Amino acid sequence: MSKFRRVLFATLSVLLVVGMVMSFAGCNQAADTKTIAVVAKGESHAFWQSVKAGAEAAAKENGYTITFRGPASESAKDLPSQQEMVQTALSNNVDGLVLATIGEGFTDMLAQAYDKKIPVVQFDSGIWANDVTALNNQSKNPILSSVATSNRLAAALAAEKFFEAVKADIAAADKYVVGVIQHDETQTGIDRAGGFIDKFKELADADATTKGKYVIEKEVKPGDADNAYKTALEALYEKGAAAVFMCNEGVVKQVYDAITASGGKYDNVKFCGFDAGTKQIEWMKKTTGAKLVGSVAQDSYKIGYNAVLQCINALEEKEVSAEVAIAGAWWDATNVDEMVKNNLVYEG
Numbered sequence: 001m002s003k004f005r006r007v008l009f010a011t012l013s014v015l016l017v018v019g020m021v022m023s024f025a026g027c028n029q030a031a032d033t034k035t036i037a038v039v040a041k042g043e044s045h046a047f048w049q050s051v052k053a054g055a056e057a058a059a060k061e062n063g064y065t066i067t068f069r070g071p072a073s074e075s076a077k078d079l080p081s082q083q084e085m086v087q088t089a090l091s092n093n094v095d096g097l098v099l100a101t102i103g104e105g106f107t108d109m110l111a112q113a114y115d116k117k118i119p120v121v122q123f124d125s126g127i128w129a130n131d132v133t134a135l136n137n138q139s140k141n142p143i144l145s146s147v148a149t150s151n152r153l154a155a156a157l158a159a160e161k162f163f164e165a166v167k168a169d170i171a172a173a174d175k176y177v178v179g180v181i182q183h184d185e186t187q188t189g190i191d192r193a194g195g196f197i198d199k200f201k202e203l204a205d206a207d208a209t210t211k212g213k214y215v216i217e218k219e220v221k222p223g224d225a226d227n228a229y230k231t232a233l234e235a236l237y238e239k240g241a242a243a244v245f246m247c248n249e250g251v252v253k254q255v256y257d258a259i260t261a262s263g264g265k266y267d268n269v270k271f272c273g274f275d276a277g278t279k280q281i282e283w284m285k286k287t288t289g290a291k292l293v294g295s296v297a298q299d300s301y302k303i304g305y306n307a308v309l310q311c312i313n314a315l316e317e318k319e320v321s322a323e324v325a326i327a328g329a330w331w332d333a334t335n336v337d338e339m340v341k342n343n344l345v346y347e348g
Contacts, residue, residue, distance in 0.1 A: 001003035034067075043071075051300045090118065095118065099120060111135060120144065167209070180218040189248075197247050
């Protein structure tokens with residue numbers, strides 16, 4: 001064999017071995033990739049898409065993959081669908097679970113997660129209190145962290161700002177009706193409505209010009225089907241509501257459609273929102289008609305990012321924060337463009 005052929009053969013042999021090693025390493029790396037299942041309260045809505053983007057970013061930065069699923073709606077009728085999603089994730093032996101439930105009935109599944117040593121992070125409105133209590137009673141609670149906007153505190157901020165806007169109107173009235181449209185019967189809806197009402201009462205009762213001159217009327221709906229929020233608006237209007245707090249983006253959308261089509265019927269009513277979205281941004285910028293005084297936004301991207309990050313920390317035996325509070329922020333016509341630019345207010 002010539003010297004050239006011997007050198008060529010040796011070189012090819014080395015390249016072949018290196019290629020096999022790299023291929024084997026690549027296979028091992030793929031096999032070692034850990035998967036975190038994110039089961040949200042929805043999937044297609046802009047809020048959940050923003051949560052998903054944050055979750056994917058945290059996973060990618062740390063060498064993980066995620067699956068992201070959510071039911072068609074946040075109403076009780078879709079609870080079995082969400083339960084199936086959680087059970088599927090557990091049956092597939094995911095490495096971690098990030099979960100926000102739309103109802104009760106997850107105790108047995110979460111006890112499975114505990115037995116399988118699958119860390120669970122609850123996010124957004126989290127897991128319902130009765131399920132958590134049942135898990136604690138069994139000493140099988142796998143929930144290591146909670147990541148969420150404080151709905152009560154965010155709603156309280158809305159109450160502070162809204163009270164400032166309507167204080168003079170209350171003082172000038174014999175009886176001023178404040179309406180609240182609670183978007184559903186989940187803990188999120190309860191906390192937002194309760195946080196707003198409690199803070200508004202605190203402020204109005206502490207002011208001599210408004211104490212005893214207002215009443216609060218609340219409409220609670222199980223979801224947005226069949227124009228439920230438009231019906232709630234009309235019910236509050238019939239009760240004389242001069243100011244209305246809307247507990248989520250779905251309420252804002254339906255109410256905005258209703259006032260747009262009303263021919264000025266609601267022009268003297270002042271409104272306050274929650275969350276964000278294209279219609280809410282459009283309404284915020286309007287200078288005529290019924291006024292949207294302002295709204296409280298959640299940082300949905302950071303919610304998704306931090307929820308997955310806490311799950312990764314648990315899997316890698318790093319420090320896990322028991323609670324991660326994502327701050328809400330007030331936005332109105334004066335700062336709407338800045339909030340959109342900073343991804344605190346989303347379109348969609």
